[in-house]
Amino acid sequence: MDTVVVTRTSDLRDRLDATRRQGAVPDRTVGFVPTMGAFHEGHRSLMRAARAQHDFVVVSLFVNPLQFGPAEDLDRYPRDLDGDLAVARLEGVDLVFAPPVEEMYPDGPPRTTVHVEGLGDGLCGAGRPGHFDGVATVVAKLFALAGPATAYFGRKDAQQLAVVRRLAADLCLPVEVVACPLVREEDGLALSSRNRNLAPAERTAATVLFRALRSGAELVEGGERDACRLRRVVANVATTEELVRLEYAEVVDAASLEPVQVLEPGVRGGRGGNEVLVAVAARVGGVRLIDNMTIRVDGAGVSVDLGVTVAPTTPGVRGVPEETGEAVCAAG
Ligand code: AMP
Numbered sequence: 001m002d003t004v005v006v007t008r009t010s011d012l013r014d015r016l017d018a019t020r021r022q023g024a025v026p027d028r029t030v031g032f033v034p035t036m037g038a039f040h041e042g043h044r045s046l047m048r049a050a051r052a053q054h055d056f057v058v059v060s061l062f063v064n065p066l067q068f069g070p071a072e073d074l075d076r077y078p079r080d081l082d083g084d085l086a087v088a089r090l091e092g093v094d095l096v097f098a099p100p101v102e103e104m105y106p107d108g109p110p111r112t113t114v115h116v117e118g119l120g121d122g123l124c125g126a127g128r129p130g131h132f133d134g135v136a137t138v139v140a141k142l143f144a145l146a147g148p149a150t151a152y153f154g155r156k157d158a159q160q161l162a163v164v165r166r167l168a169a170d171l172c173l174p175v176e177v178v179a180c181p182l183v184r185e186e187d188g189l190a191l192s193s194r195n196r197n198l199a200p201a202e203r204t205a206a207t208v209l210f211r212a213l214r215s216g217a218e219l220v221e222g223g224e225r226d227a228c229r230l231r232r233v234v235a236n237v238a239t240t241e242e243l244v245r246l247e248y249a250e251v252v253d254a255a256s257l258e259p260v261q262v263l264e265p266g267v268r269g270g271r272g273g274n275e276v277l278v279a280v281a282a283r284v285g286g287v288r289l290i291d292n293m294t295i296r297v298d299g300a301g302v303s304v305d306l307g308v309t310v311a312p313t314t315p316g317v318r319g320v321p322e323e324t325g326e327a328v329c330a331a332g
Helices: 009-021 041-053 081-090 131-146 155-170 193-197 200-205 208-221 227-238
Strands: 004-006 030-035 056-061 095-097 149-154 175-180 244-253 275-284 287-298 301-305 308-310
Touching: 004 009, 009 030, 009 056, 009 095, 009 131, 030 041, 030 131, 041 056, 041 081, 041 149, 041 175, 056 081, 081 095, 131 149, 131 155, 149 155, 155 175, 155 275, 155 287, 193 287, 208 227, 208 244, 208 275, 208 287, 208 301, 227 244, 227 275
Parallel strands: 004 095, 030 056, 030 149, 056 095, 149 175
Antiparallel strands: 244 275, 275 287, 287 301
């Protein structure tokens, strides 16, 4: 079946309601992949994860002005609707929702916004005030429009993942949030739509973020459990490239985003999570990049997840991610 494109919120809601009503019991399930477009292998991995699990896959494609600050790159954010629709077709997406700004915000900026207390202030939130309120608000709107669904998010945006999980739980939205592995280029650079805006020398230098995380991973795998020393090593490596200006390197609980002192089970922030996030952000020329790794800490020890690597590509055909970390998307 061909991919259908809709631009109106009412069409999205009607089609998904009709889809869920169709067919036998249990109802047909909906897999939802929210994006800002300019698709790369990271987006495609989410579409494939949704395609593998659901009868119907919907992808939203909306560059949300609410999550960009006045001095940020809203105007320069890559847009490629035709290319994106071709990719969506290749991935067997059933429905693309690509609304204009006036459709999502018909009365201008909304008076009702969503603020997830405590999760949007640190890390990227410190340098991008209001960003996660913009994210939380648009995701709440999209979830309200989509209705019962399973939504797929990448671990690349780990703070966003924490915010979205919390807002879905706090607001009792009928959406299960599934986290999918961070996808990297062969040289380790985390895939990002913004990579298109890097000059060649910047593109090369940007791999330092992965090298920094890998140094941290090696340290942890060698037995280091002190988060402060881990943070220092990651930050030291990340500051070795002239073209890369590190904004932060932090070691936090992956759910509460509170700082972690020691990598051991059950002692972080009193919330009982078992994932520690090592997150970095940097400016490379005019482009802001983020990257991270997840350390799972339990009674059996630690395991480090740096994500997965895209296999070598043939021209015009993007590769399938090869596993270097976690095997499948983890629900939760
Ligand atoms: P964006 O279009 O950048 O807002 O991203 C849409 C979704 O794709 C989000 O859930 C991101 O976390 C996910 N995503 C972006 N880049 C990657 C990546 N390199 N690996 C995995 N997921 C990604």
